[in-house]
Amino acid sequence: MQIKFALLKSKVAKRIFFLFVIAAVIPTGIFSVLSYNYVTSLLTKQKQEHLVSSSKSYGMAIYERILNAEQQFLKLHESLKFSNDVDISSSTSTRITLDSNMSLFSDIKIYRKPENLDSTDLKHLLDGKSTITAVKNSNNIIEIFFIRMFNTIEANHLLSAKTNLQYISGDMDIFAGADDACIVIKNYGTLNCSSSHLYTISKSIFEKHVNNENTIKTLNINNKNHTTASWELFLNGRFNTNSWIIYYIEPSEIIFAPKKAFTKILLPAFLLAILIVTLISLNQITKFLVPLEKLLVATKRIAKSDFNEKVDITSNDEFQLLGDSFNHMTSELSKREERLFYQANFDDLTGLPNRQQLIKRLQNSITDSIHEKKQFAFLFVDLDRFKVINDSQGHAIGDKLLIAAGDRIKSCIRSTDTLARYGGDEFGVILSTINNSNNASITAAEIIKRLAEIFYIDNYEQIIGASIGISVFPSDGNTWEELLQKADIAMYKAKQKGRGRYLFFTDTMQENIREKAELEADLFHALERQELYLVYQPQIDIASGDISGAETLLRWNHRNKGHIRPDRFISYAEDSGLIVQLGSWAIREAIKQCEKWQIEHQALPKLAVNISARQLRHENFFANIEALVSDFDIGTTILEFEITESLFLSDDKHTMRMLDQLNKLGISIAIDDFGKGYSSLGYLKRLPAQTLKIDKYFIKDLNSDKDSIAIVKAIIAMAKVLNKNVVAEGIETIEQLNILKDLGCKHAQGFYISKPKIASEFLDYSKTAVIQLDKRRSSFKNVS
Numbered sequence: 215m216q217i218k219f220a221l222l223k224s225k226v227a228k229r230i231f232f233l234f235v236i237a238a239v240i241p242t243g244i245f246s247v248l249s250y251n252y253v254t255s256l257l258t259k260q261k262q263e264h265l266v267s268s269s270k271s272y273g274m275a276i277y278e279r280i281l282n283a284e285q286q287f288l289k290l291h292e293s294l295k296f297s298n299d300v301d302i303s304s305s306t307s308t309r310i311t312l313d314s315n316m317s318l319f320s321d322i323k324i325y326r327k328p329e330n331l332d333s334t335d336l337k338h339l340l341d342g343k344s345t346i347t348a349v350k351n352s353n354n355i356i357e358i359f360f361i362r363m364f365n366t367i368e369a370n371h372l373l374s375a376k377t378n379l380q381y382i383s384g385d386m387d388i389f390a391g392a393d394d395a396c397i398v399i400k401n402y403g404t405l406n407c408s409s410s411h412l413y414t415i416s417k418s419i420f421e422k423h424v425n426n427e428n429t430i431k432t433l434n435i436n437n438k439n440h441t442t443a444s445w446e447l448f449l450n451g452r453f454n455t456n457s458w459i460i461y462y463i464e465p466s467e468i469i470f471a472p473k474k475a476f477t478k479i480l481l482p483a484f485l486l487a488i489l490i491v492t493l494i495s496l497n498q499i500t501k502f503l504v505p506l507e508k509l510l511v512a513t514k515r516i517a518k519s520d521f522n523e524k525v526d527i528t529s530n531d532e533f534q535l536l537g538d539s540f541n542h543m544t545s546e547l548s549k550r551e552e553r554l555f556y557q558a559n560f561d562d563l564t565g566l567p568n569r570q571q572l573i574k575r576l577q578n579s580i581t582d583s584i585h586e587k588k589q590f591a592f593l594f595v596d597l598d599r600f601k602v603i604n605d606s607q608g609h610a611i612g613d614k615l616l617i618a619a620g621d622r623i624k625s626c627i628r629s630t631d632t633l634a635r636y637g638g639d640e641f642g643v644i645l646s647t648i649n650n651s652n653n654a655s656i657t658a659a660e661i662i663k664r665l666a667e668i669f670y671i672d673n674y675e676q677i678i679g680a681s682i683g684i685s686v687f688p689s690d691g692n693t694w695e696e697l698l699q700k701a702d703i704a705m706y707k708a709k710q711k712g713r714g715r716y717l718f719f720t721d722t723m724q725e726n727i728r729e730k731a732e733l734e735a736d737l738f739h740a741l742e743r744q745e746l747y748l749v750y751q752p753q754i755d756i757a758s759g760d761i762s763g764a765e766t767l768l769r770w771n772h773r774n775k776g777h778i779r780p781d782r783f784i785s786y787a788e789d790s791g792l793i794v795q796l797g798s799w800a801i802r803e804a805i806k807q808c809e810k811w812q813i814e815h816q817a818l819p820k821l822a823v824n825i826s827a828r829q830l831r832h833e834n835f836f837a838n839i840e841a842l843v844s845d846f847d848i849g850t851t852i853l854e855f856e857i858t859e860s861l862f863l864s865d866d867k868h869t870m871r872m873l874d875q876l877n878k879l880g881i882s883i884a885i886d887d888f889g890k891g892y893s894s895l896g897y898l899k900r901l902p903a904q905t906l907k908i909d910k911y912f913i914k915d916l917n918s919d920k921d922s923i924a925i926v927k928a929i930i931a932m933a934k935v936l937n938k939n940v941v942a943e944g945i946e947t948i949e950q951l952n953i954l955k956d957l958g959c960k961h962a963q964g965f966y967i968s969k970p971k972i973a974s975e976f977l978d979y980s981k982t983a984v985i986q987l988d989k990r991r992s993s994f995k996n997v998s
């Protein structure tokens with residue numbers, strides 16, 4: 215029997231054990247007590263009855279001997295009656311000496327009947343019966359005499375003979391056996407005892423306790439308990455004498471010996487029963503608890519997501535069934551866990567490790583690299599132009615493109631490196647061991663080269679590209695957060711620098727980022743601090759030199775840093791989302807100014823306001839504009855919204871609908887920085903835009919670069935066909951203006967005409983604008 219005692223610490227084990235023992239102890243205990251009482255009383259009773267029957271049978275034996283002795287006495291009487299030797303007439307008493315063979319009697323006497331004879335005695339004797347008389351001799355020893363009428367005619371003589379006590383009581387030792395016995399003559403004294411020391415006991419106890427009943431008593435003799443049984447031999451009827459009481463005595467310990475013996479057996483038997491029950495219960499507990507413990511251990515394992523081991527229970531009972539179901543459940547859980555693990559750590563689309571997993575592997579790489587004192591590089595890869603393709607050609611194409619891009623990046627790295635999809639069109643690469651930064655450069659260049667190659671997705675060509683930011687452990691940081699952040703900063707810089715390139719993180723980048731964060735925070739308060747204001751740059755009709763409109767441009771005069779360039783703070787505002795607020799403030803300011811000029815009879819034909827993509831996509835944009843224009847009374851047709859060309863390329867239905875709605879409201883649309891993008895003719899035709907603003911990039915080299923002339927010429931021709939207005943911006947010289955005039959461009963804007971001015975100065979200028987322009991023209995002509 216194998217018992218694990220450690221198991222007994224369990225509460226269940228204690229309970230089962232306790233119940234088992236209770237279940238065993240109570241019935242066994244009750245049974246033991248009952249049987250003890252029953253058996254011991256039975257044994258005691260048997261012993262006592264034996265004592266009683268012994269005293270009785272001894273009494274009967276004595277009686278038989280008395281009868282026998284009486285017979286002999288009768289014979290003696292007969293023999294004396296006819297003997298010639300006896301002459302009773304002469305004397306009152308005659309002693310007769312018998313032959314030796316008559317040893318039963320001694321002291322035989324024939325004597326004259328005493329006058330004072332008791333009447334009952336006399337009657338008994340006259341009836342011809344014998345009496346027995348006990349007489350104490352000079353030594354105080356009781357002697358027994360048979361007496362009867364000596365048969366003469368006068369009937370005045372008695373025959374008496376002392377009876378041999380030895381004969382009557384027999385050999386008491388033999389009779390009583392192991393017991394002690396005494397014969398007590400009721401109300402007279404002790405006749406005989408089986409041993410001499412009993413005489414004193416008999417005298418002091420039995421003679422006083424004598425009663426008629428055959429009883430059992432416990433008496434204290436010599437400070438020891440003794441059990442006595444007595445039996446009364448009635449002699450009154452036949453022999454007209456007191457009863458003889460036969461006492462049997464035995465030490466109580468002998469009477470109780472069987473009881474003691476039984477007790478000796480019972481207690482070990484009881485303990486044995488308890489022991490057996492204990493062992494059985496322990497065995498059962500082991501049988502219950504070993505599988506239970508196995509299940510418990512297994513449950514703890516599962517709680518720690520360890521599904522490797524199975525529960526092994528072969529008890530061929532419900533526990534085994536439970537174990538089997540448990541194993542089944544474990545394997546199901548294990549599968550689910552695997553699925554969950556996959557979902558939590560891998561990207562569904564590409565099957566690559568996801569952001570979570572990338573972070574874990576970065577952490578591992580850090581630990582390994584610290585341990586092995588080596589460096590590793592992290593590459594943050596961001597696809598260029600992916601957003602445009604995904605938005606314009608649908609997500610199905612976008613998904614396939616991402617998978618293919620992932621495959622290409624993988625082909626550039628080693629199996630020991632990690633490629634993960636960080637999110638959207640961003641990938642992360644861990645180059646596990648690098649000797650120097652050159653290793654990372656080579657891989658980054660290779661990735662950029664591979665991603666710049668044409669992709670064929672569903673038989674269509676797709677061109678993307680990638681920008682990569684690189685951080686190196688340990689020089690760029692000790693934590694995954696730092697490495698990620700710095701690679702991200704470097705990637706952002708690479709994009710800013712014109713995409714399709716990789717950059718290592720440098721501290722100046724960090725500095726820029728910090729500065730950006732500071733400016734973003736300051737920009738948040740710029741409105742309330744009244745650091746923002748608008749400037750207006752006129753646009754003229756080239757032919758007449760008249761002002762045809764103005765573009766509003768936002769300015770920020772930072773309280774500590776002075777003027778911040780708009781392209782800089784506006785990109786920050788776009789990143790942080792603050793542009794929505796700033797933009798709407800700018801529109802309101804522009805409209806307010808419009809209204810003011812109208813009231814002052816200085817109305818402009820057109821006022822252009824720049825709108826950023828993020829602003830336009832904001833859900834409340836249109837409602838905002840509607841509310842704004844209804845607050846003022848300017849007539850919406852004066853407003854023109856300038857939106858950059860790249861925004862149209864996304865072909866976003868929402869944007870198109872929005873532009874339509876603006877048109878319906880009376881607001882016209884200008885495509886800003888036109889020519890930089892890739893707008894096709896068919897596409898342009900559909901656009902709800904009325905004006906194209908030729909980007910200053912093409913104006914810059916107009917007088918030296920033939921290509922620029924050709925492009926501007928083509929744009930002007932195209933606009934004519936599509937019936938759109940053209941504004942050339944960035945005019946800095948009279949040559950540029952003249953060329954544009956020759957090419958048929960209607961409107962112009964630029965420093966040559968006027969720098970952007972605050973509202974009050976703009977008015978001053980506009981009054982003299984045409985004159986100034988004419989002056990300049992003539993001066994130019996004079997020089998040429």
Ligand code: C2E
Pocket residue numbers: 751766767768779780781784797800823824825826856886887910943944945946963964965966970
């Ligand atoms: P943009 O819309 O292309 O604005 C024209 C920019 O060209 C202005 O720069 C203007 O000062 C500048 N410019 C005008 N004439 C000449 C010239 O002859 N030569 C040269 N080199 N530049 C000339 P600015 O004011 O620095 O604005 C930069 C950009 O910031 C703007 O480009 C526009 O995209 C954005 N921006 C300015 N104000 C706002 C605004 O209120 N809202 C939004 N969303 N964007 C604005």
Ligand code: CA
Pocket residue numbers: 765824856886
């Ligand atoms: Ca503009």
Ligand code: CA
Pocket residue numbers: 886887907909910943
């Ligand atoms: Ca522009």
